[in-house]
Amino acid sequence: MSAGSAEPKGGERAQVRSLLEIDRRERLAPGHRACAGCGPMIAVRQILQAYPEDPIVVNATGCVEVVTSVYPETSWLVxxxxxxxxxxxxxxxxxxxxxxxxRRRGEIERERPVVVFAGDGGTFDIxxxxxSGALERGHRMLYVCYDNEAYMNTGIQRSSATPYGAWTTTSPYGSVWPGKREAKKDIVAIVAAHGVPYAATASISHWKDLMTKVRKALSYDGPTFLHVYAPCNRGWRFDPSLTVEVAKRAVETRFFPLYEVENGRYRITLPVTKPRPLEDFLSIQGRFRHLLLPQYREALEELKRMVDERWERLTRLASARRAE
Amino acid sequence: MAHAVRQSNVDLVAAYPITPQTVIVERIAEFAANGEFKGEFVPVESEHSAMSACIGGALTGARVFTATASQGLALMHEMLYAASGLRLPIVMAVANRALNSPLNIHGDHSDIMGSRDSGWILLFAENVEEAYDRVIQAFRIAEAVNLPVAVNLDGFTLTHSAEVVRMLPDDAVESFVGRPPRRPTLLDDPPKSFGLMSLPDTYQFFKEDQQRAMEGAPPAIRAVEEAYRKISGREYGPVKRFLSDDADIVMVMLGSYAGTARVAAAQLRSEGIRAGVVSLGWYRPFPADELLRAVEGAGSIVVMDRSVSYGASAHPLASDVMTALYKAGLRKRVLSVVYGLGGRWFAEEDAKRLFRHAAEPGPDFESFFYYGGDRS
Incomplete structure (x- = not known):
């Protein structure tokens, strides 16, 4: 068993086209303590319903963990x-x-799928x-990073997943700072560099794409990775009714591109040929609203440049694949 | 120790190299490479991940083992509490070594004393054969009381020594340890949740349960020791007494220098100094009753610590001994002696000097660092 050596078993059959294909059995009980409009909880529910077999879930400390597991109650039906x-x-x-x-001892018949849920702090940073160790060793697991772009459980502190220009409690904007001063880390490239068979981004707003990627990932006998965009209305400062809309605009403005890296080959799974203006995404969130003020014009241009560069880079990587 | 792991039907070894533990893990890797070790060997990227992987493995009901030392134990410190809080029967060998800074790779007990209160059963081996025996026993002890067990052995003194070890046949060990008894796991149906968050109303209950489990562990440990005696003829128990029955001065110790002290005690008898030695096989749970029986006749007790409790009057083992004395209403002359830090040599002559010093009249309590002669 080594990273990248495995063959996919899913292929075209992994494609999710309709709600009718989805296992309607809930793996996550209602009544958990998450905020109204919680993006990460939507991600968890969609991912658990994407695959017919119940996985063993390993959950990092963070919002998803604390809202589902206050003793003596649990929200987990897996x-x-x-x-x-x-x-x-x-x-x-x-x-x-x-x-x-x-299994080798004959004490269990087969291994169950293992799925990790960890936030961006628990993945990009600590x-x-x-x-990296688990990816290098080639353990069969799907590692899901639900990305709400800051340490939300501790009160909206910046992480290395926080985008440039975003306000957090530890990257406030002021007369000198534009919000966060550094770019977001490219976690998928870091994961892909380990030579894993499958790594992809996904968004809760594009559930067919997300569920397809879950099925694909779990079909591999090796470590796989999903970077799921999961907005946090408390931290990003938007109305709880807009969670999916915010995620959707992130994709439609090319702010959060949907792509996969399968056996080293990049493919944009949702080509955004006519992107909406980035302002459509920024203006509905309090964390970015300052960037629309005149004094932060430079920072806004810098952020736009980063978004364009990322898209161009992905396009290049994906076309390199087509040229093969 | 690697042989003990090979023989004990272990399913998972997750470990990271650190001097002087490496020899144990290298041998397990060799056994795995040759098919002699039947479990999975997971060469993790840190000690923190070693204990994390052991926790994950143990939650499937598998039998797991790791080994570490010094900085490695310090790095996995956070996970020691998770292992004991989850009541997982993980077994770990600790090749006791000094802590940085300054960097020092040699033996002392600073590492395990830093993790003393993490809820692990702590056993101490004096020699290589005892370390082998204790690892085999540890699996059954851990699984009987649902507490993790650390088997301590002095770095280099025991990890890098050539000693005759009377190993037991593979089948004898395999049938002694058997397979782990059933306990709640991640593979159960209906599914279970592990590692929940507990609020101020309930958290203390879990911690008291751990304390009760520790307090209730001695009969289980005794039963395993007795069963092991039947297959090996070897028994250690909570305390090992040497010439202590009629001793005026008893030296209380943990680890491999007990043998040195015994030689000194025996030789001092010809000088008319009635010296004895008590070496602890268990440190947690602390065998206070057995210790008291061994020291009750003595006038002076020399408690030897290979670690420091900075700013405390008495160092870790001395504090435990004095607490035991207080509980029994006994007041004796007690010397809390720090020695052997960072592998500093301690010979028979050093033990004799301390015995002689304790034989002289002096204050009820003294605490000092021992160097042997002068500090140079």
Whole structure:
């Protein structure tokens, strides 16, 4: 077993085209403590319903964990474990490896799928070492990073997933700062550089694309990665009714491109040929609204430049694939 | 120790290299490479991930093992509490070593004393054979009481020594350890959730349960030791007593220097100094009753610590010994001695000097760092 050596079993059959194809059984019970309009909880529900088999879920410390697991209650209708913030990939490694040993002993018939849910802080920042180790060792797991672009559980602090120019409590805008001063880390490229068979972005606003990617990822015998855009209305400062709309505009403005890297080959899964103006995405969120003021014009231009560059880079990478 | 792991039907070893633990893990990797170790060997990218992977593995019901030392134990410190809080029967060897800074790779007990209160059963081995025996016992102890067990052995002194070890046959160990008893796992149907968040109304209940489990562990540990004696003829128990029954001065120790102290105690008898030695096989749960029986006749107790509790009057082992004395209403002359830090040598002559010093009249309590002669 090594990263990248596996063959996909899903292929075209992984494609999700209609709600009728979805297993309607809920894996996440209602009544959890998440805020109204929580993007990450939509992501978790969609991902768990995408695949017919119940996985073992390893959950990093964060919003999803705390709102689903206050003793003596649990929202999880699948096996679930939380250990800490930075080590979900390592815990999942142990679960996966132990199941292999138990199967060899004949004590279990087969290994169950293992799915990790970790936020952007638990993935881009504090968990990246454990993630890198697990990817390199080739454990069979789907690692899902639900990205709400800051440390929301602790009160909206910036992470390395926070985009340039965004306001957070530790990247406020002022007379000197434009909001966050650094660019967002390209986590998919970092993951793909490990040579894993499958890594992709997805958004809760494009559920067919997201569910298709879950099925594809879980068909691989190796580590796979999903970077899921999951807006947080509390942290991004928008009305709870707009969660899916915000996610949708992120895709339609090319702010959050949907693509996959399958066996090293990039493919844009939702080509955005006529992008909406970036302002359509920024203006409905309090965290970006300052960028529309005259004094932050330069920062707005810088952010637009970053968005364009990313899209061009992805297009280049995807066309390199077509040229093969 | 690697042989003990190979023989103990272990399913998962997740470990990261650190001197002086590496020899244990290298051997397990060799066994895996040759098919002699039947479990999965997961060479993780840090000790933090080693314990994390052990936690994940143990939650499937598998038997898991890791080994570490020093900085590695410090790095996995956070996860030690997760392992014990989740009541997972993980077994770990700790090749006790000093902590940076300054950097030092040699033996002392600073590492495990830093993690003393993490809810693990702590056993100490004095020699290589005992370390082998304790690892085999540890799996059954851990699984009997649902607490993780750390088997401590002095770095280099025991990890890098050539000693005769009377290994047991593979089948004897395999049948002694058997397979882990059933416990709640991630593979259960209906599904279970592990590692929930607990608010101020309930958190303390879980912590008291851990304390009760620790307090209730001695009979289970005894039962495993007795069963092991039947297959091996070897038994260690909570305390090992040497010439302590009629001793005026008893030296209380953890780890490999107990043998050195025993030689000193035996030789001092010819000088008319009635010295004895008590070496602890268990440190947590602390065997206060057995310790008291071993020291009740003595006038002076020399408690030897290979670690420092900075700013405290008495160092870790000395604090435990004095608490035991207080509970029993005994007041004796107690010397809290720090020695052997960072592998500093301690020979028979050093033990004799301390015995002689304790034999002299002096204050009820003294605390000092021992160097042997002068500090140079």
């Amino acid at each position: 096996p679930w474990v939380h250990v800490a913030f930075e080590n979900s990939a390592a815990v999942a490694s142990g679960v996966e490896a132990a199941m292999r040993a138990l 968990g990246i070492q454990a993630l």
